[in-house]
Amino acid sequence: MxxxxxxxxxxxxxxxxxxxxxxxxxxxxxxxxxxxxxxxxxxxxxxxxxxxxxxxxSKEDLFAACIRREAGLLMEAIAGGVDPDLAPDMQLWMGLRSFFEFVASNKQSWRVLHRQVISQGGPFSEEVLAMRTRAINLVDALLSRVATKKGMDDHAQKSTEAMSAALVGAGESLADWWLDHPAVPTRTVASWLMNLAWMGFGDMVEGNVWTPSAH
Amino acid sequence: MxxxxxxxxxxxxxxxxxxxxxxxxxxxxxxxxxxxxxxxxxxxxxxxxxxxxxxxxSKEDLFAACIRREAGLLMEAIAGGVDPDLAPDMQLWMGLRSFFEFVASNKQSWRVLHRQVISQGGPFSEEVLAMRTRAINLVDALLSRVATKKGMDDHAQKSTEAMSAALVGAGESLADWWLDHPAVPTRTVASWLMNLAWMGFGDMVEGNVWTPSAH
Amino acid sequence: MxxxxxxxxxxxxxxxxxxxxxxxxxxxxxxxxxxxxxxxxxxxxxxxxxxxxxxxxSKEDLFAACIRREAGLLMEAIAGGVDPDLAPDMQLWMGLRSFFEFVASNKQSWRVLHRQVISQGGPFSEEVLAMRTRAINLVDALLSRVATKKGMDDHAQKSTEAMSAALVGAGESLADWWLDHPAVPTRTVASWLMNLAWMGFGDMVEGNVWTPSAH
Amino acid sequence: MxxxxxxxxxxxxxxxxxxxxxxxxxxxxxxxxxxxxxxxxxxxxxxxxxxxxxxxxSKEDLFAACIRREAGLLMEAIAGGVDPDLAPDMQLWMGLRSFFEFVASNKQSWRVLHRQVISQGGPFSEEVLAMRTRAINLVDALLSRVATKKGMDDHAQKSTEAMSAALVGAGESLADWWLDHPAVPTRTVASWLMNLAWMGFGDMVEGNVWTPSAH
DNA sequence: AATGAATGAGTTTTCATTCAT
DNA sequence: AATGAATGAAAACTCATTCAT
Incomplete structure (x- = not known):
């Protein structure tokens, strides 16, 4: 009132x-x-x-400001949930959990961030793509550390960026799916994605890859 | 001219x-x-x-018609590239290759399909979400076959849908990334995603999962 | 078929x-x-x-043609129902009956004639007003004959045109009312209007007029 | 300027x-x-x-607002000119004078009210028909009082509504005619219609009716 | 600091009308 | 004689944006 x-x-x-x-x-x-x-x-x-x-x-500016603020909150939430001294896998795990927790408690923020993410070419591409790129780079940094340590060859190393992009997309898509299935607990969703990322990537790093020729 | x-x-x-x-x-x-x-x-x-x-x-009708036509082409391309008598992994592999091949040679189609995919709530959600759902279900069907064969428990089985959503998102994101890195050959991109999907999922099915407690 | x-x-x-x-x-x-x-x-x-x-x-021409044809039918119907050798009151009576009969059995014709009748200034004024004027003149001719015979003074004679216009309007309005009350028999409606016209006008001709001063 | x-x-x-x-x-x-x-x-x-x-x-709303305002003015003008304590004939007389005075000094208002009156089925029928119905009911109320007093039989009473519709139509048509003959003084036009209404209806009430059989 | 009043510039959509066959 | 294909022109309506107070 x-x-x-x-x-x-x-x-x-x-x-x-x-x-x-x-x-x-x-x-x-x-x-x-x-x-x-x-x-x-x-x-x-x-x-x-x-x-x-x-x-x-302007409207565009206003939208950009929204994106910046919400993206900042998301990044803070993730950064705040991750201890940079931990091992990469633990960092990824904590990051994922923080991400899903953020999505769960800030549905609106997530929507506004995600909804227009794809629309390249729109008037707000920059803000939105910048944020997405930051996310991809973050994951890439983690994956690269692992790859380097394990002595991955050049070709495979080059792939980490692509894998990171794929994983970010997987995360976004999974978050969306989750919004429609709220009964699933946070740590379950997080662990699904963690496995996809870690095991899938891990196998690859170790040279344990699927090839068509094997069939 | x-x-x-x-x-x-x-x-x-x-x-x-x-x-x-x-x-x-x-x-x-x-x-x-x-x-x-x-x-x-x-x-x-x-x-x-x-x-x-x-x-x-109307404009909306026109857009819907575009989506329908392009989605149809994409689906045909994938279906045409997949032999349903093969083993699930080979089907997935063929499907992925067909998908990336389609994206490579139909950039505009891909953009128009992908661009609005996220924007739930628009006037055309239906067309676009229906298509995405079809894709997810396709993947889900493959993953489920594997999970069932390997005697996966109920809980894990329930996760295949989520994993499919994640993989579709990963595919979309990777396709986008690829548009910016056209030098990478089709089969390379496809194999990256294949590994993520197959090894990540395969490990999970076999109970070979990453857990935080191990650290 | x-x-x-x-x-x-x-x-x-x-x-x-x-x-x-x-x-x-x-x-x-x-x-x-x-x-x-x-x-x-x-x-x-x-x-x-x-x-x-x-x-x-053109559309306008087409509409005009409709009006012309239907107006012709209406006029024919009325003329065909009236014997010009009869006394004026009988002529009016027969005319009114014919008019209402026409309306009853040609609702569409009546609607197309009547609907736009008022809209002066539209693109089809001419056709439509011409028809209406013809109707008014017809009535006027009858009323004038009576007025003349009864030795009506100039001033009153001048009024016949106005009275005719009023009566035509009354007829239109009554016809419309009738369309919503189809149970009323044709001759009843006709006799209502006849009385209004004949008695009202007749009194006037005879100098039997209502005046405010009488009260 | x-x-x-x-x-x-x-x-x-x-x-x-x-x-x-x-x-x-x-x-x-x-x-x-x-x-x-x-x-x-x-x-x-x-x-x-x-x-x-x-x-x-919207345009429709705007038109409705016009009709409402102008109809309100017309009704006020009439109501303001009529003393409800007078005898019915005086009320009708005063009402008619007020009506014609209004038409004379508000030609535009009258046109906008009258022009679309007939066009049933348009998007604004409601406003416009409602106003017309109010007018008819007003007249009907007066006529009914007279009919009742004079002990008119049921059948004839039922006719007052029709007569009212006819008179309203006559008034409209006469007003239109008058717009083309502005030399005629207001009270003359009003008295013409008054006579038509009062004498025509009065005769009818008194059983003094025209019948074809008399000829 | 704050807003009611105001608009330029654009959008989708429709319709009477005509050409080329 | 007859028509599917095609359009110019305009209509209703909306919205981001700004002025004057």
Missing amino acids: SVEDKRVKRLPREVREKQILDAAVRVFSEHGYHEASMDEVSEVAGVSKPMIYAYLG | SVEDKRVKRLPREVREKQILDAAVRVFSEHGYHEASMDEVSEVAGVSKPMIYAYLG | SVEDKRVKRLPREVREKQILDAAVRVFSEHGYHEASMDEVSEVAGVSKPMIYAYLG | SVEDKRVKRLPREVREKQILDAAVRVFSEHGYHEASMDEVSEVAGVSKPMIYAYLG
């Missing part, structure tokens, strides 16, 4: 910006970038449109 | 429909559904807008 | 024109001029649009 | 809404609903189209 009824006036900029971003994340996550309208954002935020433009800039 | 310069007149409906669909796939793949305008489609197709509406219906 | 299934080919012009006009009357009477589309007319007529344009001209 | 030349800026909503409605009434009365374009309304109103949609909704 108090929140919706009477618009609070004269708030400091910081607070207003947060209000607006919260509303924007909600609206973008519900309708997607294109179907979302600035009118709805302003309504949900309880703030007039000119304020949005004054504080956050 | 001849196709673009001078509008060919009075073509039979079939031909025009194909022209329009071709143009639509191109335009949608370049800009995405929302940024694409019917004006541009009509221009690229060399056909006036009323023809588009007369033959293919 | 035969009428709808297979378009009969190579019919003489007269027949085609009738087909088209029939369809047009039906379509116009159902949707009104503006909501009606040439596509629907052509479909209902079982004739391609170019034929319509070739035979009947 | 000042109103049309320079667009007055930043007016309160109320004022703009009135401006828009005024313009809409004018445009609709000139071209009718279908031929009128929102572009023209916006131009005449001196307001951009988005304002129209923001304040008054």
